[in-house]
Amino acid sequence: MSKEKKIHIVKSVIKHGLLLCVGFFWIYPFLWMISASFKGQNEFFQNRMGLIPVQPTIDNFIRIWQKADFGTYFINTIIVTAFSVIIVLIMTMMAGYAMGRYKFLGRNLCMAVFLASIAIPLVSTIIPTYEVVKGMNLVGTKLGLILSQAGGAHVIFLLLFTSFFQSVPNELEEASKIDGCNYFQTFFYIMMKLCKPVATTVVIMETIWAWNAFMLPLVLTLNNPSSRTLAVGLYAFKGENTVDWTGIAAGGSIAVIPVIILFVLMQKHFVEGIAGAVKS
Template sequence: MNRDKAKRQVKTLLNHGLLLIIGLAWIYPFLWMISASFKDQNEFFKNKLGLIPQNPTFDNVTRIWEKAHFDTYFINTVIVTFFAVFLVLIMTMLAGYAMGRYNFVGKKVVMMVFMSSIAIPLVSTIIPTYEVIKSMKLVGTKLGLILAQAGGAHVIFLLLFSSFFEQIPGELEEAAKVDGCNFFRTFFNIMMPLTKPIATTVVIMETIWAWNAFMLPLVLTLNNPSSRTLAVGLYAFKGENTVDWTGIAAGGVIAVIPIILLFICLQKYFVEGIAGAVKS
């Protein structure tokens, strides 16, 4: 018994040690980015891989925030992300409600079309999206960027909502009809409050995608740098012959902190939403 217990302890210790090494290797680039953001150029090239700055400085953060217009990029990213997430949430929630609760002619065909759109590469949609935004005369504007970010099928979110609404007992809708509720009143007053875990999952995932989007903002803001987002602003630190590594690191820290805080605050609902989707 003692020998078996000792073997189990050794095995557990080895497993934990291996997981710790893998975890450190996984998080090292993030720690390196934070460290590099507090180094000056000379120290960065002398001690590239070190994680502890010898002479920490906030000059990089101050420099990119004031001189590289990161304050404008940050505000643009917040505006675009907020409204894009709002539009995607409302559209996928309403579509998921219709697909999950109602039977209509062509429902399977519509769902197949949505599912097949997953196979379409995002890069192949950039030109059509640009042409649509151009025809609306919104190229280079935040409104055009919001509409472009919110466009698309968002099939994953649609499936999350539709599978969730399918599980809700029909008695709720019947009771709402007896009370005189129409489609929209039933949805907003009864169904929508029940979707909190799924909605939070969608908000987190879409926020991450919209916040970190690069190709669409790059194409749509080429003629108007004042509408750039953080991801496009970071790209500007890479010149033809030089790269401002400490500036990129500082900008990366500024860009990633809001996402980390959002996930920490909403991770409970995120896990509940994923668990609910898996059960369905």
């Protein structure tokens, strides 16, 4: 073995060793949460930082699912997330198509307003959103939560669709017009099929955001616990003087694992969607 090859191997081992160390510290909180969810109360305080439970138990999952009404929170989260994703996907796809394919009076101004809205903190919109939902008599309902979660400009998704539709050749649109397609038929039969990678990216990102949303669901479901989502349900495990750490760990595991599974299964489409929008 040559000297250069030995040096290359040593450098590779050091590099991968450092990356493994960084990766471990990065993923340690997640591993700790999973481990704590399988520990009893006594073992948790005796072996707080350990990752391997001495006496694994699923009592925490049974307890929060039956006594803490986590089953209801889980179903509520699925409903709110699913309908929010559908609304946001349709809304941003159609808006992105109009912004990306057609030039109209005020188009640049609209885009400037959308871009400027990124600088507005989400917290500052909670009170206006609450007042609107209250005016519709939807406070404490899943419908009000869906509409408030799906509302907003969703500028990132709009930019993704706009950038993608701008890159679509004009010949496709002209060919559809020759075949007798109108504006809506061209959109539904041609453009929607072409933008599947970007649509998949939007679905993944909006699912993660809607699934993990906390502030809006907390404010809108204060008077109706039966409409709460998982993120708000987890907050109930923190009392004024005590904290149910094992309950929080078990609830956090239930809340985060579906999102991880979704991302792993659709990671390829997510990367393709981002790459396609950036290339354009």
